Amino acid sequence: MPQKRRKRADERREDIMAAAERVFAERGYRAGSLAAIAEAVGISKQTLLHHFQTKEDLLVCVLERRDLRNLEIVADLGLTTEAMARLVDFNLDWRGLVHSYTVLSAESVAEDHPAHEFFTARYDRSRHELADNLRAEHGDRLPGGLTPEQAAPLIIAVNDGLQLQWLLNPRGVAISELFRAFLATLVPGEPSART
Amino acid sequence: MPQKRRKRADERREDIMAAAERVFAERGYRAGSLAAIAEAVGISKQTLLHHFQTKEDLLVCVLERRDLRNLEIVADLGLTTEAMARLVDFNLDWRGLVHSYTVLSAESVAEDHPAHEFFTARYDRSRHELADNLRAEHGDRLPGGLTPEQAAPLIIAVNDGLQLQWLLNPRGVAISELFRAFLATLVPGEPSART
Numbered sequence: 001m002p003q004k005r006r007k008r009a010d011e012r013r014e015d016i017m018a019a020a021e022r023v024f025a026e027r028g029y030r031a032g033s034l035a036a037i038a039e040a041v042g043i044s045k046q047t048l049l050h051h052f053q054t055k056e057d058l059l060v061c062v063l064e065r066r067d068l069r070n071l072e073i074v075a076d077l078g079l080t081t082e083a084m085a086r087l088v089d090f091n092l093d094w095r096g097l098v099h100s101y102t103v104l105s106a107e108s109v110a111e112d113h114p115a116h117e118f119f120t121a122r123y124d125r126s127r128h129e130l131a132d133n134l135r136a137e138h139g140d141r142l143p144g145g146l147t148p149e150q151a152a153p154l155i156i157a158v159n160d161g162l163q164l165q166w167l168l169n170p171r172g173v174a175i176s177e178l179f180r181a182f183l184a185t186l187v188p189g190e191p192s193a194r195t
Numbered sequence: 196m197p198q199k200r201r202k203r204a205d206e207r208r209e210d211i212m213a214a215a216e217r218v219f220a221e222r223g224y225r226a227g228s229l230a231a232i233a234e235a236v237g238i239s240k241q242t243l244l245h246h247f248q249t250k251e252d253l254l255v256c257v258l259e260r261r262d263l264r265n266l267e268i269v270a271d272l273g274l275t276t277e278a279m280a281r282l283v284d285f286n287l288d289w290r291g292l293v294h295s296y297t298v299l300s301a302e303s304v305a306e307d308h309p310a311h312e313f314f315t316a317r318y319d320r321s322r323h324e325l326a327d328n329l330r331a332e333h334g335d336r337l338p339g340g341l342t343p344e345q346a347a348p349l350i351i352a353v354n355d356g357l358q359l360q361w362l363l364n365p366r367g368v369a370i371s372e373l374f375r376a377f378l379a380t381l382v383p384g385e386p387s388a389r390t
Binding site: 099102103105106107108109110116119120123124127144145146150153154156157158159160161162164165167168169172173177178181182184185186188 | 294297298300301302303304305311314315318319322339340341345348349351352353354355356357359360362363364367368372373376377379380381383
């Protein structure tokens with residue numbers, strides 16, 4: 001493929017992912033149709049399917065794209081508890097994307113689901129990377145008493161679990177405050193944590 | 196309706212829910228068909244639909260039935276952190292039901308989902324009841340420093356979030372040990388909690 005044509009294809013993929021992120025954010029995964037995404041980009045559904053074979057493929061790419069953006073936020077701050085708390089705040093502006101993420105991660109538990117490998121690998125990687133970073137920051141025990149290998153899956157679980165409660169009742173669940181209160185039990189005395 | 200006929204209808208509903216629980220546990224919610232549930236009871240799908248109008252209605256009833264059973268476990272022990280840890284252990288024997296619960300609770304975030312009201316009300320009630328019980332047990336602050344109103348949604352979030360990670364990777368996530376380690380940060384020194 002000539003270089004110029006490849007560049008156009010990359011840009012088109014990027015346009016589609018940006019539109020998909022908006023459509024999934026506004027309507028959720030199930031109601032957000034490929035036709036609506038194609039229309040937002042100004043292409044036919046057939047052209048969209050040339051770039052992404054299925055709706056699930058497209059969502060996995062959108063989620064990977066979001067992960068890369070999250071990693072940039074974390075990289076700027078270092079993977080501190082403060083960075084994790086900011087990620088929680090950041091996601092509050094993207095209710096539809098949190099929604100589609102929550103639905104797809106649950107659906108993906110089925111072994112024949114198209115995103116099963118993505119989510120299994122993503123959680124394994126997240127647990128290991130977070131544990132490694134907590135170990136580099138705090139050693140074998142966090143100040144609150146947990147090991148890095150205990151704290152990492154618990155931090156991820158609290159984030160996912162609070163997002164579900166918040167999606168069901170946005171006014172009834174103060175997700176940022178609760179997440180910081182939780183971090184304060186893991187790392188007492190850190191300024192970001194105590195509410 | 197004569198008393199004897201009502202009793203038969205109640206028993207039939209109970210048989211259907213028990214079969215549905217097994218089918219959902221074995222195959223998950225999406226793959227567990229009404230036809231398979233009807234066959235397990237030895238009735239036609241039409242007869243099943245006389246008792247439960249939709250598959251979602253049936254699942255909501257199964258979930259409510261599970262909640263009642265969980266409440267019995269909690270009632271025997273009192274709503275202590277030990278009782279909550281035992282509930283986590285208990286659910287490990289029901290992977291398919293945890294799976295269907297995880298999928299349906301995520302799906303139900305959509306306001307037009309048939310289980311939306313069920314899950315919204317269930318989480319609101321769970322948070323309030325758990326906070327009330329923690330307050331009765333520990334007063335205004337748990338030993339680890341959180342208020343009962345902070346601890347309740349966090350305990351529920353950890354349970355849900357760990358179940359998702361465990362469903363994706365059963366061998367990689369020691370859910371019972373992690374849940375007890377988390378409880379130990381909320382209530383340090385309680386014997387059940389430290390791993």
